[in-house]
Amino acid sequence: MLFSLSFSVSAIPETEATAASDTTPGAISENALRDFEESIFLHPQQTYRKLVTLAQANDFSNEGRVWLLLRKAQSENVLTLYKEMDATLVTVAPLANVMTNEQHALWLYLQGSRMHQTGNISGAIDTLKYAVEVAKENTNSTIYVLAIRELGYGFALSGDYYRATLILQDAYKNLVTLNNPFFNGLLEESLGDTYNYLGNYTKAIEYYEGALTFFESIGYQPHVASTLLGLAMVNRKLESWDDALSYFNRYEIALSFTDNHSENFYLHYGRAMTMAEKGECNLAIGAIDDALSLSGPIDYNAELYKKRALCNLTLDNLSAAKQDLSKARTIFNGIEALHNTQWHLELDYIAGLVAFKDNRFEQAFEYIHMYYKDFLELQRLNNSEYVTQVQATMEAERKDKEIALLKQQTQLQAVTAREQSLKVRQKNMMLSGVALIFALLLIFVIFQNKNAKKLLALSIRDELTGLHNRRYFFDYFENNLVKLNPNHVGLALISFDIDNFKHINDNLGHHVGDEVIKTVAQTAANTLRTNDVIARIGGDEFIIALPRTTLLQAKEIAKRILENIRSHRFITKEGADFSVTASLGVAYHDQNKFIALDVKSLMESADTALYQSKRAGKNRFTVAA
Numbered sequence: 352m353l354f355s356l357s358f359s360v361s362a363i364p365e366t367e368a369t370a371a372s373d374t375t376p377g378a379i380s381e382n383a384l385r386d387f388e389e390s391i392f393l394h395p396q397q398t399y400r401k402l403v404t405l406a407q408a409n410d411f412s413n414e415g416r417v418w419l420l421l422r423k424a425q426s427e428n429v430l431t432l433y434k435e436m437d438a439t440l441v442t443v444a445p446l447a448n449v450m451t452n453e454q455h456a457l458w459l460y461l462q463g464s465r466m467h468q469t470g471n472i473s474g475a476i477d478t479l480k481y482a483v484e485v486a487k488e489n490t491n492s493t494i495y496v497l498a499i500r501e502l503g504y505g506f507a508l509s510g511d512y513y514r515a516t517l518i519l520q521d522a523y524k525n526l527v528t529l530n531n532p533f534f535n536g537l538l539e540e541s542l543g544d545t546y547n548y549l550g551n552y553t554k555a556i557e558y559y560e561g562a563l564t565f566f567e568s569i570g571y572q573p574h575v576a577s578t579l580l581g582l583a584m585v586n587r588k589l590e591s592w593d594d595a596l597s598y599f600n601r602y603e604i605a606l607s608f609t610d611n612h613s614e615n616f617y618l619h620y621g622r623a624m625t626m627a628e629k630g631e632c633n634l635a636i637g638a639i640d641d642a643l644s645l646s647g648p649i650d651y652n653a654e655l656y657k658k659r660a661l662c663n664l665t666l667d668n669l670s671a672a673k674q675d676l677s678k679a680r681t682i683f684n685g686i687e688a689l690h691n692t693q694w695h696l697e698l699d700y701i702a703g704l705v706a707f708k709d710n711r712f713e714q715a716f717e718y719i720h721m722y723y724k725d726f727l728e729l730q731r732l733n734n735s736e737y738v739t740q741v742q743a744t745m746e747a748e749r750k751d752k753e754i755a756l757l758k759q760q761t762q763l764q765a766v767t768a769r770e771q772s773l774k775v776r777q778k779n780m781m782l783s784g785v786a787l788i789f790a791l792l793l794i795f796v797i798f799q800n801k802n803a804k805k806l807l808a809l810s811i812r813d814e815l816t817g818l819h820n821r822r823y824f825f826d827y828f829e830n831n832l833v834k835l836n837p838n839h840v841g842l843a844l845i846s847f848d849i850d851n852f853k854h855i856n857d858n859l860g861h862h863v864g865d866e867v868i869k870t871v872a873q874t875a876a877n878t879l880r881t882n883d884v885i886a887r888i889g890g891d892e893f894i895i896a897l898p899r900t901t902l903l904q905a906k907e908i909a910k911r912i913l914e915n916i917r918s919h920r921f922i923t924k925e926g927a928d929f930s931v932t933a934s935l936g937v938a939y940h941d942q943n944k945f946i947a948l949d950v951k952s953l954m955e956s957a958d959t960a961l962y963q964s965k966r967a968g969k970n971r972f973t974v975a976a
């Protein structure tokens with residue numbers, strides 16, 4: 352539930368109720384505008400109408416006008432009137448230089464949360480960090496809490512769950528002493544969202560329920576609604592279909608706080624998907640059609656078509672299933688960013704089931720096989736050791752099943768006529784398909800939490816080199832190397848940096864510099880083994896983790912990297928012909944020494960060794976003491 356509903360509150364002023372209901376522009380004092388916050392949450396629709404009326408009057412000072420516009424944008428955010436909100440933010444921008452600190456922080460926060468909604472996650476993170484900085488003067492202010500929360504979302508959306516959880520838990524620890532139900536509700540809701548994304552659904556429910564109690568106690572309907580949606584979604588993931596459906600019903604009632612029906616799509620979408628997953632296909636098809644008629648985001652529509660295809664298969668409506676599948680395919684063809692994601696690959700899986708129903712067994716097997724292959728490749732690209740372990744288990748399980756099936760086939764073939772054996776072959780083909788699906792479903796369950804779709808896919812890669820980025824590397828390190836595998840045999844880190852790179856930029860241009868970075872990245876990556884992880888840390892600096900390695904192997908790899916980099920010749924369009932070198936630092940953690948793995952100090956050792964290589968004349972590697 353990481354869509355953003357933004358709110359803020361202050362102590363209820365005596366004048367607040369009047370402020371919200373009075374529509375005469377002249378009757379409102381400028382100070383009262385600042386205090387409009389709470390009425391935005393209690394009566395969003397009425398407050399918004401009031402603010403629109405006031406905005407038509409021109410008799411405000413600059414400070415008053417800024418408050419008016421910011422509060423208007425804030426209520427537009429609450430009511431998800433994003434077009435209007437964008438326009439209001441444009442109107443307030445020229446007044447940036449007369450804003451007070453408090454206004455400036457609110458302005459930054461609103462921009463940051465809007466960036467989230469449009470998918471500009473890195474922009475949102477930068478803007479929100481700035482908002483937190485500006486709001487920090489008063490850490491018990493509403494804007495500070497809101498900005499921290501939104502920043503936590505930013506980290507979660509970019510796949511940095513670790514930092515998201517840390518920042519929110521930290522804020523929670525400080526704010527819980529204030530005993531403000533709104534703040535407590537906000538933070539519990541955010542922790543619910545983060546655990547939801549982390550796949551810890553039981554913990555997510557715990558936090559969402561806490562948040563719901565706080566929000567209901569103060570009557571902030573937009574928050575009650577968003578928390579109920581969170582509870583519905585988590586229960587769906589836990590396959591508690593009836594609880595999920597009952598939360599969707601409560602969400603529908605809570606949505607009455609707004610006249611804007613755009614959130615209805617998520618209600619109908621969630622409900623339809625839940626019904627289909629529950630197996631109530633007759634009901635689900637009607638619900639899917641309702642959701643499709645609401646013109647939600649196009650990739651959600653594709654998911655609806657996929658589910659309808661599966662339901663139609665269950666109901667033996669083969670031709671309808673084919674049509675659904677083709678509609679889903681058309682949508683995916685048009686969204687390049689989603690190509691080769693799990694959601695895209697699932698089309699082949701469904702196509703396999705359709706072909707099977709159609710008695711095209713060979714084709715069914717082909718599709719499912721292709722799906723299986725592509726899916727594992729996708730996971731390999733994600734390059735997590737955890738994934739590899741799961742895959743290995745699944746693969747072993749699949750092989751066992753296939754062997755058992757082959758045995759069965761041989762026995763059957765020995766006693767049956769040729770005609771019968773053809774049938775058996777078809778049956779076995781189906782059974783191995785089922786075995787594959789079984790294996791894949793298990794993997795799916797594990798990766799279901801990674802549903803930030805393209806946002807996640809984009810956020811773990813460095814744009815220039817296509818390698819993993821810094822964030823992914825640290826996340827991988829903490830979550831896969833340290834937590835999941837504390838007893839690894841040995842772990843080496845290699846930190847490296849291209850020598851005299853600035854010289855290349857200065858003499859041959861930035862575009863050549865970029866090419867050098869890309870080629871060096873590729874050369875180093877090609878030198879590594881499948882389970883090694885390389886990431887670009889920034890500029891011309893890279894880091895490599897070599898799990899399950901001896902120091903001797905690590906040195907060998909460092910040597911090969913150096914050789915492969917220095918032996919590459921660059922020839923530019925302009926006729927320059929040159930090669931580059933790099934300096935490396937190797938740090939090694941030896942489990943046999945019974946010293947706990949400390950990421951930070953291992954990285955520092957690798958960096959120190961790298962600088963020793965630089966000082967000793969570059970183009971070499973040094974092993975940290």
Ligand SMILES: Nc1nc2c(ncn2[C@@H]2O[C@H](COP(=O)(O)OP(=O)(O)OP(=O)(O)O)[C@@H](O)[C@H]2O)c(=O)[nH]1
Pocket residue numbers: 815848849850851852853854856860861862863864865868889890891965969
């Ligand atoms: N072309 C290009 N240059 C970059 C990029 N990111 C950072 N840089 C430049 O990379 C250079 C990094 O230089 P340094 O590593 O500090 O120094 P160096 O010249 O390599 O010297 P030594 O490391 O001591 O060998 C700086 O000039 C940055 O401006 C990028 O994405 N593309």
